[in-house]
Amino acid sequence: MSASASIDVRDWIRDIPDFPKPGVLFKDITPLLSNPDAFRTSIDQLEEQFRGRGVDVIAAAEARGFIFGAPLAVRMNAGFVPIRKPGKLPYATIAQEYALEYGNDRLEIHSDALAPGHRVLLIDDVLATGGTMRACRDLVHSSGAELVACAFIIELSFLGGRAKLEPSEVFSLITY
Secondary structure, three states, rough: OHHHHHHHHHEEEEEEEEEOOOOOOEEEEHHHHHHHHHHHHHHHHHHHHHHOOOEEEEEEEEEEEHHHHHHHHHHHEEEEEEEEOOOOOOOEEEEEEEEEEEEEEEEEOOOOOOOHHHHHHEEEEOOOOHHHHHHHHHHHHHHOEEEEEEEEEEHHHHHHHHHHHHOOOOOEEEOO
């Protein structure tokens, strides 16, 4: 039995009450990241879910999506595309604006990062309200690439983010 087969990723998520504000129970992934076996297990489980699905590119929103997306891309022999906040990418970009609780934000990718025919897996650490991932999904679609799925380590189902991503496939390792 491999070490990863005996690890429950859920055991490596720490609850932080009242962060970032009173009444919020924050799901902290840093214990998972600090344990090589638990971190490897999360990558193993994501790879297992999407192996054989023809993923060409893994794209992830900064910053925590990068933590899972880059090693998964290497593991799956896929390219990696960073999705960044405005002004962070050095080449020509395409952008997607999205609504926040109080205002708007914007995400960008290089204009040549994705192309028609690319099969893209989107990765982030947490699915909460779904706004960021919906903007990522819309960037994939606007490039002409095909979205395989949106994948997460944690899904906070009580916040309804999955509904914002319909009809896209959504996969989460852990659902609270």
